[in-house]
Amino acid sequence: MFQPYGLSHGIVATVFVVVTVLLLVLPATQTTSRVFALLVVAVQLPFQIHTMLPAQWDVAYSLPLQLCDLALIAAVCALWTHSPAATALTYYWGLTLTAQALLTPAYRGPDFPDWQFLMFWGIHLCTMWAAIYLTWGVGIRPDWHGYRVTLVVTAAWAVIMMMFNGLVDANYGFLNAKPVGSVLDLFGPWPLYLLVAAALITTLWALITTPFLSRHSRAYGPQRGR
Template structure:
């Protein structure tokens, strides 16, 4: 079903469609963690390749001339980058891919799940399922990798993710200025409700948000170091 001409139709927050997606993710997460603990990990490599293929296909689908919009179609959202790191984390098991997947997937991606900015531009059914499949994968994968496969966050993870994040912010903000866009909501808050609304106007919310992330990410790192020290002692 195509949306047709006129402004895009948005999914209502906490509508039955929203609650259904959250419920599926909530049920799937412990199942994947359990499978990660018991299996050899080969299925996670396969899942990574499948996720990578779907992500690339979805990105190319949105770049078609018939639907291309420079203000929304470029793969510059942090979720686009997170899908890449998630795929490579599952395929390689390398901490350089797991680290950003862990921090982004369990913080910024959660906002996309709780307060999604989901506007249907062409095909509501396809766009709905792809949104929740891809965002759900970015949440479930780091949980399975850390709590299922035993990869443990370190302060090197923390520093490395900050370098990637700041590089993405700088690049995306330049593109936003050049194209009058708002990728990553770095140049303005989302049209719907979000956590950014309580952090002040632009650019205040960027500074507040980065400060809050610094604290939260540190809280996601410190307990693992303490656990390692207690076990080695």
């Protein structure tokens, strides 16, 4: 079984750093972005299909409704189109919420090379890599419009998922109960931890928007490549 902060976790962190460096030195062209998007789909789609086969199917786990799943979808769209809205979702979700998987992974399944291990880390790492590449490689910068769009979309997702979780007895997004051994343990019981998390996320997203809004920055305009 996978152990947080064990050998495989350390290898994942090392791979993350190495690939990040490589992405930042690649030519930031539209072709590069689209090849990146196609590679993400090619790697992750078979895993998603596998989770929906009868042998693995469970309505509480198999649907791509976690925020990390939606972040990956947004990342693919952003890589293919350089859409401001998709890029904003990738940036804010990918570099804060999705990044928590690397710092405090909730995954407790089989270790490498099991498909569940590869799927979990593939989703999270690809989203973070896309966010970094789009922001510092291509140069698409966040702004307050993207910040507001992400807040609205995230709030709508949370409301819908809480109702869905109640209907099917699931816990997508950890909205109805906390995962074991996560940073949410610091935020109190349900529903207090949701309110604390929402306040922290709103503040954190504002903080990671501000540095890009100087007079020398171009909000959501590619700085490199086409």
